[in-house]
Structure formats: structure tokens, C-alpha cells
Amino acid sequence: MSSNIDFFFEPESVAIVGASHKPGKIGFELVRSILECGFSGEIFPVNPKGGEILGLKVYKSISDTSSKIDVAVIVTPSKTVPNIVKECGLHGIKGCIIISAGFSEIGNRKLEKLLLENAKRYDVRIIGPNSAGIINTSANFHACLEFRVPKGPVSLISQSGAVGGVMFAMARAGVIGFNKFVSCGNSCDVNEMDVLKYLLRDEETKSIAIYVETLHSGRSFLESIRKFKGLKPIIALKGGKFSAGLRAAASHTGSLASPYAVYSAVFKQCGIFEVPSIGSLFSSAKISAYHSSSNGERVVVVTNSGGPGVVATDMCESLGLSVPEPSERLKEKLSAFLPSICSLRNPIDLTAMAGYDWYFNTLKELSSSMEYDYILSICVPPSFMDPMDAAKAIVDLYDVYSEIPVIPCFLYGSMVMKSIKYLEKHNIPCAYSIMDAVYSLKALSYFGRLRGERS
Amino acid sequence: MSSNIDFFFEPESVAIVGASHKPGKIGFELVRSILECGFSGEIFPVNPKGGEILGLKVYKSISDTSSKIDVAVIVTPSKTVPNIVKECGLHGIKGCIIISAGFSEIGNRKLEKLLLENAKRYDVRIIGPNSAGIINTSANFHACLEFRVPKGPVSLISQSGAVGGVMFAMARAGVIGFNKFVSCGNSCDVNEMDVLKYLLRDEETKSIAIYVETLHSGRSFLESIRKFKGLKPIIALKGGKFSAGLRAAASHTGSLASPYAVYSAVFKQCGIFEVPSIGSLFSSAKISAYHSSSNGERVVVVTNSGGPGVVATDMCESLGLSVPEPSERLKEKLSAFLPSICSLRNPIDLTAMAGYDWYFNTLKELSSSMEYDYILSICVPPSFMDPMDAAKAIVDLYDVYSEIPVIPCFLYGSMVMKSIKYLEKHNIPCAYSIMDAVYSLKALSYFGRLRGERS
Numbered sequence: 068m069s070s071n072i073d074f075f076f077e078p079e080s081v082a083i084v085g086a087s088h089k090p091g092k093i094g095f096e097l098v099r100s101i102l103e104c105g106f107s108g109e110i111f112p113v114n115p116k117g118g119e120i121l122g123l124k125v126y127k128s129i130s131d132t133s134s135k136i137d138v139a140v141i142v143t144p145s146k147t148v149p150n151i152v153k154e155c156g157l158h159g160i161k162g163c164i165i166i167s168a169g170f171s172e173i174g175n176r177k178l179e180k181l182l183l184e185n186a187k188r189y190d191v192r193i194i195g196p197n198s199a200g201i202i203n204t205s206a207n208f209h210a211c212l213e214f215r216v217p218k219g220p221v222s223l224i225s226q227s228g229a230v231g232g233v234m235f236a237m238a239r240a241g242v243i244g245f246n247k248f249v250s251c252g253n254s255c256d257v258n259e260m261d262v263l264k265y266l267l268r269d270e271e272t273k274s275i276a277i278y279v280e281t282l283h284s285g286r287s288f289l290e291s292i293r294k295f296k297g298l299k300p301i302i303a304l305k306g307g308k309f310s311a312g313l314r315a316a317a318s319h320t321g322s323l324a325s326p327y328a329v330y331s332a333v334f335k336q337c338g339i340f341e342v343p344s345i346g347s348l349f350s351s352a353k354i355s356a357y358h359s360s361s362n363g364e365r366v367v368v369v370t371n372s373g374g375p376g377v378v379a380t381d382m383c384e385s386l387g388l389s390v391p392e393p394s395e396r397l398k399e400k401l402s403a404f405l406p407s408i409c410s411l412r413n414p415i416d417l418t419a420m421a422g423y424d425w426y427f428n429t430l431k432e433l434s435s436s437m438e439y440d441y442i443l444s445i446c447v448p449p450s451f452m453d454p455m456d457a458a459k460a461i462v463d464l465y466d467v468y469s470e471i472p473v474i475p476c477f478l479y480g481s482m483v484m485k486s487i488k489y490l491e492k493h494n495i496p497c498a499y500s501i502m503d504a505v506y507s508l509k510a511l512s513y514f515g516r517l518r519g520e521r522s
Numbered sequence: 523m524s525s526n527i528d529f530f531f532e533p534e535s536v537a538i539v540g541a542s543h544k545p546g547k548i549g550f551e552l553v554r555s556i557l558e559c560g561f562s563g564e565i566f567p568v569n570p571k572g573g574e575i576l577g578l579k580v581y582k583s584i585s586d587t588s589s590k591i592d593v594a595v596i597v598t599p600s601k602t603v604p605n606i607v608k609e610c611g612l613h614g615i616k617g618c619i620i621i622s623a624g625f626s627e628i629g630n631r632k633l634e635k636l637l638l639e640n641a642k643r644y645d646v647r648i649i650g651p652n653s654a655g656i657i658n659t660s661a662n663f664h665a666c667l668e669f670r671v672p673k674g675p676v677s678l679i680s681q682s683g684a685v686g687g688v689m690f691a692m693a694r695a696g697v698i699g700f701n702k703f704v705s706c707g708n709s710c711d712v713n714e715m716d717v718l719k720y721l722l723r724d725e726e727t728k729s730i731a732i733y734v735e736t737l738h739s740g741r742s743f744l745e746s747i748r749k750f751k752g753l754k755p756i757i758a759l760k761g762g763k764f765s766a767g768l769r770a771a772a773s774h775t776g777s778l779a780s781p782y783a784v785y786s787a788v789f790k791q792c793g794i795f796e797v798p799s800i801g802s803l804f805s806s807a808k809i810s811a812y813h814s815s816s817n818g819e820r821v822v823v824v825t826n827s828g829g830p831g832v833v834a835t836d837m838c839e840s841l842g843l844s845v846p847e848p849s850e851r852l853k854e855k856l857s858a859f860l861p862s863i864c865s866l867r868n869p870i871d872l873t874a875m876a877g878y879d880w881y882f883n884t885l886k887e888l889s890s891s892m893e894y895d896y897i898l899s900i901c902v903p904p905s906f907m908d909p910m911d912a913a914k915a916i917v918d919l920y921d922v923y924s925e926i927p928v929i930p931c932f933l934y935g936s937m938v939m940k941s942i943k944y945l946e947k948h949n950i951p952c953a954y955s956i957m958d959a960v961y962s963l964k965a966l967s968y969f970g971r972l973r974g975e976r977s
Contacts, residue, residue: 091906092906093906095906096905096906100905168863168873169862169863172865173862173863173865199874199904212874212904212905212906213904213905214903214904214905214937215905225829226829227827227828227829227830227832228827228829228874228904229826229827229828229829229830229874229902229904230827230829230830230833232827232902232903232904232933233830233902233933233934236933236934236935236936236937237934237935239935239936239937240934240935240936278829280829280832304833306829306832306833306836307832307835307836308836308839308840309835309836309839309840310839311835311838311839311844311845311846311868314847314867314868315823315828315831315832315835315865315867315868315869315871343837343957344833344955344956344957345830345833345933345955345956346955346957368770371684372682372683372684372685372687373682373684373770374680374681374682374683374684374685374733374735374761375682375684375685375688375800376770377682377735377761377762377770378685378759378761378799378800380762380764380766380770381761381762381763381764383766384763384764384765384766385763385764389766390766391766392769407624407628408623408624408628410627410628410770412769412770413766413769413770414770416770418623419654419667419683419684447684447687447688448669448687449654449667449668449669449683449684449687450551450555450667450668450669450670451546451547451548451550451551451667478687478688478691478800479688479691479692479695480691480692480694480695481691481694481695482669482691482694500799500800500801501799501800502798502799502801
């Protein structure tokens with residue numbers, strides 16, 4: 068079998084085996100997704116009934132197509148899959164993405180073994196089975212059951228389609244999203260390590276998020292990946308940490324799970340930053356993608372709201388980031404334009420009265436002070452303030468200075484949606500919660516240190 | 523001075539001293555908030571310029587009003603405040619809510635002392651200074667700088683107006699909100715303990731959320747509050763836990779802060795459940811308000827998405843909740859209507875194919891099984907599923923059975939907004955993240971145990 072898996076992401080033609088005529092069915096929605104997301108290659112729906120789906124001719128079998136096809140997406144009942152893989156191989160198809168479930172994840176290891184034997188015999192690479200599909204937004208290729216996703220520099224490897232679905236919905240709350248997504252499912256052939264190595268080479272991928280429940284071989288993962296330590300930001304969320312979670316992970320992907328401590332050790336040795344939640348996985352990956360040359364651990368919190376500033380400071384300290392007071396000289400500079408109601412001790416509390424000027428001038432002074440490595444800029448608009456003032460101050464700052472990253476954390480929901488979209492349109496990634504923001508800062512600091520060790 | 527502070531929440535008449543004619547100014551927005559939120563009592567804007575604001579006659583001074591006034595909200599410059607408090611006392615006003623900042627929080631302890639002396643001499647109770655105001659949604663009384671807030675059973679005491687602002691915005695993402703809100707500011711007179719004792723008596727308040735940076739006397743707080751242990755759910759977020767956070771908290775409310783461990787010990791002895799974030803503070807308080815008679819620590823996770831189910835299970839276990847497998851008998855019952863692709867080991871993974879029937883029947887069996895104390899119901903809709911199916915299954919379940927709480931956690935954002943609103947309209951409070959959901963479950967378990975000790 069080819070060790071190259073690049074073709075999965077940029078196929079010139081794709082077959083959907085198990086395409087359905089019924090809206091709402093997976094076999095229909097998959098054709099619709101590929102079509103509507105603007106895939107420019109040829110699409111071959113396959114269903115023994117023939118006919119048409121969304122204006123596309125439906126072929127009765129793979130061999131009926133008589134065309135060269137790169138990739139097949141399979142959504143037929145599990146027992147039919149091994150034979151379809153064989154057919155695909157005989158037709159010259161290089162890889163199958165198997166959405167169909169009902170293999171090792173429900174104990175049906177025999178069927179999975181048969182599938183893999185056919186794949187090897189007929190030289191077909193397999194993603195899945197029990198995969199939610201793959202996405203490459205650069206090629207407008209969306210062979211996936213999850214909702215559409217905004218384009219961006221983050222790539223995601225996930226042993227759960229729905230973890231991807233949640234992250235894609237988070238991306239839609241802003242503007243910045245994903246480049247590639249792979250749901251490995253049961254990983255009977257192509258596994259997380261193979262995809263990770265591909266993404267480490269992929270120029271469009273600036274950071275990599277991983278949701279992993281089980282690695283098939285921790286040792287070979289470690290040996291393959293640790294040489295890339297510090298090359299690109301990699302952030303992981305481990306699913307199945309404790310007894311019930313391990314049991315659940317085993318049900319979910321059909322693999323045996325190792326103790327959590329083994330994973331943490333492997334992540335650490337490979338330079339993979341671990342986070343505790345889906346939200347922090349998304350924001351850390353997104354923010355690391357944009358600020359991949361930053362360094363240090365000194366954070367200054369600029370806020371228009373005391374309480375959220377204090378909570379952010381607590382979280383920074385609990386993760387080992389430092390939140391030092393400004394020098395007397397810097398305080399003097401700030402007090403030249405900030406009134407005495409503002410606190411200058413870090414967090415810099417601009418109070419609810421803060422508008423564009425206070426934000427802009429404060430950010431400018433802090434950015435050029437050399438006293439900090441990151442600015443966490445919090446805004447909770449009171450009823451009389453438009454948060455767009457603070458958003459514009461941050462965007463305008465980047466036009467003048469861009470010495471250190473400014474991480475905006477505007478709270479909450481519809482109150483700040485316009486500001487978040489404005490910031491992200493200007494390539495300034497936002498965090499949606501204080502915890503997500505602080506994990507992202509910690510990630511920047513972590514990768515900064517790794518790059519230092521590498522160089 | 524009166525030890526009763528009830529009058530603050532149900533005034534028959536209110537003066538706004540420092541009312542402004544200019545939209546966008548605090549003195550204007552405050553009048554607008556009180557007016558637009560439907561306050562039924564009399565409103566007396568006070569400003570030496572006179573005239574009209576939003577159709578209301580403006581009085582040149584308090585004494586000009588010649589009417590009985592219960593409460594004055596003060597937004598004038600700090601140095602004018604002590605004298606205004608005196609005027610209020612002479613006019614028979616029982617309490618002042620002082621929004622004005624510029625007192626001990628910026629080191630101006632002398633001015634705060636003077637203010638307090640006048641309050642004592644002229645028999646006026648004080649909330650603030652440096653308060654963001656108070657809200658009582660039952661009386662449509664919104665004397666607050668924060669945005670409007672949906673009504674609900676949660677009351678909030680906060681040393682930060684903006685923490686309230688974030689929580690109110692979170693409430694607006696659903697339907698269920700707040701009953702009362704008090705921002706104590708510098709707490710020169712009425713402090714968190716006084717408000718807490720009031721809310722413990724208040725029948726409309728079903729649960730209490732507290733954001734606290736500093737308690738003025740941990741010992742008297744402990745002595746006053748611990749006798750109410752287990753009476754109502756109380757949830758706290760402590761701001762200012764470590765060195766920089768403590769420094770920030772000191773700047774924010776002008777008080778000296780004790781080590782974090784002291785607070786944790788006081789909370790524990792008073793039966794106050796501690797949470798780490800604003801999101802978990804809101805969801806724990808909201809969910810505790812509705813499920814205040816629940817008990818136990820056995821959670822069953824019902825999900826249509828494997829990964830989020832595993833993440834939830836991990837978080838449950840990390841907080842000490844148990845996530846046990848169903849009995850063989852219960853598994854048999856479930857497998858009577860669930861196909862073999864579903865995992866029945868807890869999390870119960872209904873897979874992406876789950877619609878109304880699978881959710882409803884599964885929830886019904888689990889709810890009546892006596893094997894669990896809580897159901898965490900996760901839904902991450904894939905592109906071909908309407909999450910309203912799962913939402914309706916939960917609402918319909920409550921019509922038939924309501925043995926144990928079902929906590930919905932639908933993810934994420936606009937994809938599930940309609941479902942969340944539908945559930946909350948039917949008095950089923952939702953969590954917006956897995957972490958928030960799990961902290962809420964832990965809160966229910968914590969308060970269940972306390973009630974057991976109490977009875």
C-alpha cells in the first residue's frame with residue numbers, strides 16, 4: 068500500500084457508495100455536502116437503483132463508472148463494506164473513507180479484519196471505518212457528516228466526529244476556522260499518527276488540534292512524532308481518562324485504552340500541549356496558528372471590568388503564567404492619559420468608562436513597553452458602551468504596532484458577536500471564555516519555549 | 523440604622539441623583555433602565571439643571587421633591603457623595619445605592635469614612651460605593667448599569683458588576699435568568715453577608731450565586747451563615763486566589779484580601795459550593811434552583827455523539843461523580859428498542875442516528891430504572907439531524923416521568939439556540955458547555971448531601 072495519504076485531501080474525483088435519493092439520509096446529505104461546498108472535481112454517486120441525485124447521474128456500481136476515481140466514500144451497511152473495498156481496489160481507487168459503522172466499535176472485529184485484508188490485497192488505503200469523514204476547506208472538499216466549517220489555518224484530527232462538529236460550530240461564532248479535518252474512526256489502516264505526520268508537512272496547516280481517545284501504539288507514536296517537537300503547535304484533548312471514560316472510549320472506537328498517565332507522558336515528550344475541554348482545544352489551536360512566533364510567559368490583562376480581570380489573573384497564575392505589575396515608569400506613562408479611577412497594577416482596569424482612546428493608548432503603551440509577552444484584552448460591555456470601540460482599538464493597534472500578541476476575550480454571546488467577527492475578519496483570533504483565553508496564552512508560552520529548545 | 527434591607531428591593535419610589543440629559547451617560551442610562559424595565563413606582567431624577575429626562579420631571583435637589591422617597595441611586599462625582607447622603611437622610615430616604623466610584627478602591631479611604639459617618643448619623647443604609655447597582659426582576663426594578671436580564675429563580679451577589687453582566691448575557695442565550703442582583707461594590711455598610719442573609723429568607727430566590735473577592739470578616743460570615751447550611755443552594759466563585767489576583771482584587775474593591783485557603787474553608791463550612799469559572803457559576807446556580815430536591819451521585823450520560831460523551835464522563839469522574847454501567851436487566855430493556863450500533867455501557871451512545879424515539883424511550887427507561895440520580899443528556903446535531911427532536915423528547919419525558927433531573931447540554935451556539943430556548947421555556951434549565959453541565963451535576967450532588975445532613 069502507498070504510504071502517502073495526500074490524495075485523500077485533494078482528489079480529482081470522488082465516488083459516494085451508498086448515495087441515497089432521500090433527503091435526511093446520510094447517503095443523500097453527504098452528496099449534498101460535497102456538491103454544495105463547491106468541490107470542483109467529478110462526483111460519482113453509486114446506488115444499485117441508479118437514477119439521479121441533486122442533478123448528478125447515479126451509477127449502479129463502481130465498475131459502472133468507467134472513469135478514473137481517486138477516492139470513494141462508503142456509507143453502505145457494514146457487512147457490504149469489505150466487498151466494496153475490493154471493488155474499489157479493482158477499479159484503481161486509491162483510498163476509501165468508510166463512514167459505515169458496525170465494526171470493532173461494537174465488537175465486530177472479524178468484519179474489520181476482513182475489510183483490512185481486502186484493503187491490503189487490493190492496494191486501497193482506508194480511513195475509518197466508523198469515520199465521520201474528512202474535510203479540506205482549501206480544496207472545497209467536504210466529505211463529512213458534520214456541518215459546514217469556516218476556512219482557516221487550524222487542522223483537526225479527531226476520533227469523534229462530534230468533537231469536530233462542536234469546534235466547527237464554535238468557528239462559525241467567529242470567522243476563523245479550519246483547514247483540514249480527519250475523523251479516523253476505528254483507524255483500522257490510516258491512523259492518527261499517519262495523519263499527524265501528513266499535517267506536520269502540510270504548508271496550509273499552521274496548527275494542529277487532536278481529540279484522541281486511544282493511540283494504537285504509544286511507542287511508535289512517540290518515536291515518530293517527537294522528532295518534530297516544536298515544529299508546529301500541536302494541542303491535544305484526551306478522551307477517556309479514568310475508568311468509566313476509558314470504558315466509554317473503548318466502546319466508541321473499539322480499541323483498548325492505556326492509562327491516562329501514559330498519554331500525558333507521550334504528549335509531553337512529543338511537545339503536544341494538553342487541554343481539558345473542547346473550547347480550550349479550539350481556542351488554543353486557533354490562537355497558536357496566528358501567533359506562532361511569540362514567546363515568554365508575562366501576561367498583562369487589560370480590562371474594562373474588574374471582576375473578569377481578576378478571574379483571568381487567577382487562571383493565568385494557576386497555569387503558571389506570570390502577571391507582573393508594570394514598572395513605575397510604565398505606570399507613569401499610563402497615568403498620563405488614564406484617570407485615577409483606573410487601576411494600573413495589572414490587571415489594568417480601565418473601568419466601565421473605557422472607550423476607544425483608553426483602550427488604544429493603553430494597548431499601545433503596553434505593546435511597546437518590552438515588559439510583557441502577551442496582552443489579554445477583556446471587554447464586557449456595560450449597557451452604555453459599544454464593544455466595537457474596544458474591537459477597533461485592537462485592530463488599529465495592529466496597524467501601528469504588532470510587537471506582541473493581543474488576545475481579545477469579549478464576553479458574552481450576542482452582545483459581542485459583531486466585535487468578534489470584526490476582529491477575526493482582521494485576522495485577530497478571539498477566545499470565547501476567560502478559561503479558553505488563558506489556556507491559549509499558556510499554549511503560546513509552551514510552544515515558544517519548545518521553539519527555543521529546538522533552535 | 524435599620525438592620526432590615528428589604529426596602530432596597532421593593533421601593534415604592536426612587537430618586538436618581540446625578541441623572542443626566544445626555545444619552546450614553548451613566549446618569550441617563552440609569553433613568554432609562556429603570557423606566558424601560560417597567561418599574562411601577564415613582565421615579566425622581568435629580569439634577570441641578572432641572573428640565574426633563576425621557577418625559578420625567580427633573581428635580582433640582584432631593585429636598586425639592588417634597589415627596590416620600592424610599593431609595594436614592596447616586597451617580598454624582600465622589601466628593602459630592604457624603605453630602606448627598608446627608609441630604610437623603612434629612613429627607614427620610616432609607617437607603618442609597620452609590621454607583622459613584624473613587625473611594626477606597628483607589629485608596630481614598632478618608633472619603634469613604636466620611637460617607638459612612640454621614641450614613642450612620644442620618645440613618646441611611648448604603649449599598650456601595652463603587653456598586654454597579656441592584657436589580658429585582660420580580661418588581662421590575664432595574665437600578666443597574668448592566669444590560670437587561672431575563673427573569674428567573676437565581677439571585678446573584680457580586681463584587682463585580684461585569685461578572686453580573688456576563689451572567690446576564692448568558693441568561694439571554696436561553697430563557698431562565700435572575701430574580702435579584704446586588705453589586706455590593708466596596709461594601710462600606712451593607713455587605714455580602716447582609717445580602718446573603720436577606721436572600722436566604724427571600725421566597726422568590728431559589729438559589730444564590732456569589733462572586734466574591736474579599737469578605738470583610740470571614741469569622742462573622744462563618745458564624746452567621748453556617749447555621750443556614752443546606753437551606754438553599756449557594757454557589758461561589760472566588761476572585762483573587764493567588765498573588766497577582768489578590769493584588770488585583772485589592773485594587774478592585776479597596777479591601778485587604780485573605781489567603782484563598784481561608785475562603786475555601788469558610789465556603790466549605792457554610793455549605794457553599796465553589797466553582798472555577800463564570801460559566802459554571804451561572805449554570806450551577808440555575809440548575810440547582812430547579813432541581814433542589816435531587817440527591818445522589820450516580821450519573822448516566824445519554825448522548826448522540828461519542829466524543830462529547832467521553833469528555834463528559836471524564837469530567838464527571840474527575841469531580842468525584844460516579845458513572846456506573848447499567849445493570850444487565852436495564853441493558854436488556856434498552857436493547858429492546860436500540861440497535862446494536864448503540865453503546866449501552868454509560869455513556870449511552872445513541873449515535874448520530876438518534877432521533878426523537880431513541881432519545882425519549884432511552885430517557886424514560888433510565889429515568890424510571892432507579893439506577894441513576896441524574897441524566898446528562900448531550901446532543902451535538904450532525905448536519906442531517908434537527909436537535910429539536912432531542913429537545914422535545916426531554917420536554918415530553920417530564921410530562922410523563924420526572925423522577926430524576928435531566929440536564930440538557932446541547933452544543934453549540936446558533937446550531938442549538940432554538941432547542942435551548944424551547945427547553946428553558948418548559949422550565950428545563952440547560953448548560954452551555956460540558957464543563958458547566960458537570961459542575962452543575964456536582965452541585966446537585968453536593969446540596970443533596972447537605973440536605974441529608976440537615977434533616
